[in-house]
Amino acid sequence: METIQTDVAIIGAGGAGLRAAIALAETDPKLRIALISKVYPMRSHTCAAEGGAAGVIKPDDSFDIHFDDTVGGGDWLSDQDCVEYFVHEAPKELLQLEHWGCPWNREPDGSVAVRPFGGMKKKRTWFAADKSGFHILHTLFQTSLQFDSIKRYDEYFALDLLVDAGRCQGLTAMDMRSGQLRQFHARAVIIAGGGAGRMFPFTTNGAIKTGDGMAMAYRAGAPLKDMEFVQYHPTGLPNTGSLLTEACRGEGGILVNKHGRRYLQDYGMGPETPVGQPQLKTMELGPRDRVSQAYWHELQKGNTVTTPWGECVLLDMRHLGTKKINERLPLVRELAESYLGVDIVKDPVPIRPVVHYMMGGISTNTQAATPLPGLFAAGECACVSLNGANRLGSNSLVELLVFGRRAALSAIEHIEKTPAANTAALEACADQTQQRIRALFSRTAGTESVAGLRKEMMTTMEEHAGIYRTEAGLQAAVARIHELRERYRRVVLTDRTNVYNTDLFQTLELGSMLDCAEAVTVGALARKESRGAHQRLDFPERDDKNFLRHTMVYHQGADAPRIDYLDVVITRSQPGIRDYSGGHQ
Amino acid sequence: MKERLIRLEVFRYNPDTDTEGHYQHYEVSCLEEWVVLDALNKVKETLDPTLNFRWSCHMAVCGSCGMMINGEPRLACHTFLRNYPGTIRVEPLVHFPVERDLVTAPDDFMEKLKRVKPWIIRKDKQPIEQGEYRQTPKELLRFRQYAMCINCTLCYAACPEYGLTRHFIGPAALALAHRYNQDSRDQGRDERQEVVATKEGVWECTFVGACSEVCPVHVDPASALQQMKIASSFDWIKEHLLPGGGK
Amino acid sequence: MSRKPLIREVPPTTWYFRHPRYLRYMSREITSLFVGAYCVLLVCGLGALADGKESYEAFLLALQSPLSIAFHVAAFIAALYHATTWFNATQVAMPIQIGENFVPGSWISGAHYVVWALLSVVVILLAGVF
Structure with missing residues (x-):
């Protein structure tokens, strides 16, 4: 080598x-x-x-x-x-x-x-x-x-x-x-x-x-x-997942449900601000976690719009006018037009939260x-x-x-x-990589495919580690990811050639993602509180007494990872209320 | 949503086994709203894991998935199946060596990009503490279009001049030279002229205009090159025909 | 095995058949042959004029041959095609910014057509047609 x-x-x-x-x-x-x-x-x-x-x-x-x-x-x-x-x-x-x-x-x-x-x-x-x-x-x-x-x-x-x-x-x-x-x-x-x-x-x-x-x-x-x-970014295209920037709302775009209501006011981000006059830290200019979570609640209430691409809410930018849209949001216009067939100058665009x-x-x-x-x-x-x-x-x-x-x-x-x-020690260390790759190339007995395992991992994460999480769901996710990591060891390459072998790279990438997915799910299961982007239906409140600290996950080979915690560094801001009501609460 | 059976004719080349490229046919069921990249991904996931191509962003900004689609250089993530009623022929970008299947080697472009010095050159650098260089919206608009280049190299595949004479610096790199020349903060045009205003540079361009026709982000490299030719001609006139070299 | 990049050579003499846009480009290039030939013809006319009246009249007579008329028609069509494609290209080659906005390309090309028309009128007047 x-x-x-x-x-x-x-x-x-x-x-x-x-x-x-x-x-x-x-x-x-x-x-x-x-x-x-x-x-x-x-x-x-x-x-x-x-x-x-x-x-x-x-x-x-x-x-x-x-x-x-x-x-x-x-x-x-x-x-x-x-x-x-x-x-x-x-x-x-x-x-x-x-x-x-x-x-x-x-x-x-x-x-x-x-x-x-x-x-x-x-x-x-x-x-x-x-x-x-x-x-x-x-x-x-x-x-x-x-x-x-x-x-x-x-x-x-x-x-x-x-x-x-x-x-x-x-x-x-x-x-x-x-x-x-x-x-x-x-x-x-x-x-x-x-x-x-x-x-x-x-x-x-x-x-x-x-x-x-x-x-x-x-x-x-x-x-x-x-x-x-x-x-989760609150505004993604529902078919491709392409990002429609937060600047859509920064420039004055509004979010409405199927009744035309600016529903964010129902989730602690009101009162409603005049259309086209965005007010900082209020309504559509709330933080991403809150805005994405509001979508989930609207979905539960049946207030979303049914589209060919699933349940959506609408991002309305028509009032910004063609000139401002072309000058400040040209890519957004192009993306919505070409991938969804919606011209944001003329129509509201259906969107939904998407992992970001x-x-x-x-x-x-x-x-x-x-x-x-x-x-x-x-x-x-x-x-x-x-x-x-x-x-x-x-x-x-x-x-x-x-x-x-x-x-x-x-x-x-x-x-x-x-x-x-x-140098000798480093070379010995590098040999382990070589053996790992050789083993992957020479493995012939195995039934698992990269595309199959990847799909199962994605479904598991979407179902149980999404915007809202529960104990039972996370337990299932941890078990499933553990199982997938085990099955990953039986993945067989279809392509055994050397030059630009994307079958190999996708296999390696799947290995990386499974490691990360393990850390996400065990961390989420252990954190029995709701804070920011981590929301537990069974623990809806923030728990500063037990969880004002960082989750640290350590790799343990094939075994379940070890979890430890590290205190948050606080200098001058004690935990308080996140107020996105424009000072009305 | 409407599904349709898409027939793809894909260029294959594996250096381990092939001396020439050949075409392989695939049939996959796709949604009408999909792009060619989606169809290729479905082939890779369900039919043939050995098919190789580059892609990442799926929104026409990373520039990875450039390929020839029915003979035209295009981004696969921005080429919609709805516009292709028949068989779709997919090949690697022409004018670049093929490493494998649809994967080409852009090394030559990368080397040429560096040669035009695509960075701000200042004779008098202002310290950060003194804040930003002032630039009016008007000055910004003079170059912004040329700063949009995503380096997808479709223009190199479209440019017959580049195909015939490989020493040509080429559309994207020269357009980026123009981007910096036009930037009010830059003072490096003279340095860039040593590469730009040569037989490898703008004077190799014969204004076919294909680069601008295929550019997925409307940079219009042909415009940049013609502007540089005009400016270089004025330089020559000033130097050779005006008293004192126009100084 | 390892790398063995496949080089696909571009056919040096027939490359322009690969795409209609290349054919359009080549046809425009070919029009310049006619424009060039017409310039040669003008120089010959000047030479004939310098040689004296007899020579010039012979030159004028030769221009009336069917072959010459066919050449003139072809050269005229070629010059028209060359000129219009050139005028249409000017908007790409010389964008003009007024304030923040760029002048629409059609204005720049349009201005060329207007100047062309005016010059043509002047030439026709000088030639004493009216």
Whole structure:
């Protein structure tokens, strides 16, 4: 197996991975940086983010308000030292991106424009029409091209971390085009591999979001934190699951049920605000968890609209007018038109909540360091505990930048004090990957198919780990996922060739998703309270006495995982009431 | 919802066993509202796990699923079955080497993209602490269209010039050079001209216009290239015909 | 086994049969041959004029042959096709921004047609047709 020597290996070349790579290259031009991704950087799912990125920039705003919005939005499960660091770094990172060429929308005077977003008390979301993530990703990718020290390994599928002497010192990966295995020996590793929304059948997430980074860290002994918190975005297209950005509501779109009632007022987000005059932190500008949960209640009451694609509510943007829609929501118009045949200028569009984001992930601290020395993580794959139990829209694009950079700086600090590697030990470690892949290729006796197991996993997650959960459902889910993990060991490849074997990659991805699904379900079963995106019908109240703490799930091989807890860091905001009534409650 | 039996004719190539490509036929029942990518995924899930193609976002923004569909370069996730009454022929993007089945190697494009220096070049860098570079909505609109490129490389498959003369930098990369040239924050046009205003650059373009016709996000690379030709011509006139080189 | 990328060569002489849009492009390119040939003809006419009256009258007589008339009709059609496709392309090559908005492409092409019509009138007047 060929060995590639590098200083820092980054797994994932989306927003966080690219930001980390640039920070490394800028800080120390002599560093050798390996940027490894299973897709070309511009295919990374950051490109699908639409609405924008939050950072305090306008005179009527303050770091404290952004802090309070984020902590309250996260139902007090955020680590407040982390939020404090984040809100201060956010505008610097967004300005940095502006200097690198990101085409932010502007005010007439040439300053950056901001738009309202759900759960935010001030307008602070920077945006590039409704393609903000796309522009952030391409700006970062194109900026990264000027650094020769960033050596890209495009279409390399990362497999396992190399851990020796209690430190992470590299990884194994497969060159997807040749099928050859490579080992990267690195003094530090940063995982920026994205989320795992593909565990669910109905998601805004692209096909590549299969939790490979999370699972890799998990298998190597790093804990996954708060995995039970899965965000549903309230407005997805009912057939493809494509995202219609929260900016639809930020710009003034309203949600109505089949009676034409703006039903959010019935779920603590009223009183009703005038149509076309969105009021911050009220009605349609409530947080995502609450708005998605309201859909579920409307469904129970029979207030949803029956469409060929299932039960929906309606997102009405007609009153915004053609000009504003074309200027600020062109992608939304295009998506609804081409995939659903609805012109949002003329008709309300049927929508339903759809799995969007993992608040949980690889446990990291504010320095983006995992408990495993030498391993850092940033972006959706990490849980730095910024988002708590529910992420506010437009915080995640900034999170990529702030903690992508932070991971790079921490990695540099780490490698300065790292002793020399024991090459033989790392090679022995890499051999285990080789044996695992060989075993998969040589397995012939088996009846399980990837597509079959994947479907069962998705159905299980949808049925029992969705917007509302119960003890019985979660117990069934835990048992089912455990069973699927066992059956996964009997999956047989149909394709045994080397070059670009997507049968193999989908098999590996399924393995990652099953690991993540296990952490989600055991975490959800153990958390006997309702908080943010984790709602239990049998425990409808938040329980700060027992559960104001993070769930930590540790991999135990084939056995059930071990669960531990970690206290939430609280500095100045004690848990309180999440008020999205415009101050009327 | 209406279902229909879709007949696909898919290009197959496996370097382990083949020296040439060949076509394989599949028949799958699909919903009328589906896209070609959905049909391919159904083939992979239910008929043939060995069929290989790239895809991710399913919303025409990641640029992964570019392929030839009935001879036209298209994104499979944005090509609707309802527009294809007969057999659908699916092939890998032309003008790129085929690694396997519908998977091509975009290395040449990636190398050329880097050569046009698609990043902000400043002679006087302003510190972050001093805030943003001011840019009016008008200045933003001068380049935003060209910043929409998703790097799907459909334009390279459409461009006959690129097919014939591989040294041509090509539509998408040159359009991105134009995107930065047009950006009021950028000061790097002179540097880019060394690549752009050459026989490998805009002067290799003969304005067939196919790139703009196939662009799924309406970047209009042909427009960018013609504008750069005009600007480069003015540069030449200034340098050679005006006293003092137009300085 | 490992990588063995398949290179599909583009046929260097028949590539334009691959797609109707390439044929349209080639047909436009071919019109420039007629435009070029007509320029050569004009130069010959000038040469004949310089050689004296007799030579010029012989040149004019030759123009009246059926072959010459056929050539003129063909060159005229080719020039028309070339000019209109060129005018239609101008909106792509030179977008004009006034305020925040871009001038509609049809205006830019339209302006070319208007100037063309005006120039034609001037030429006809100079030629003394009216």
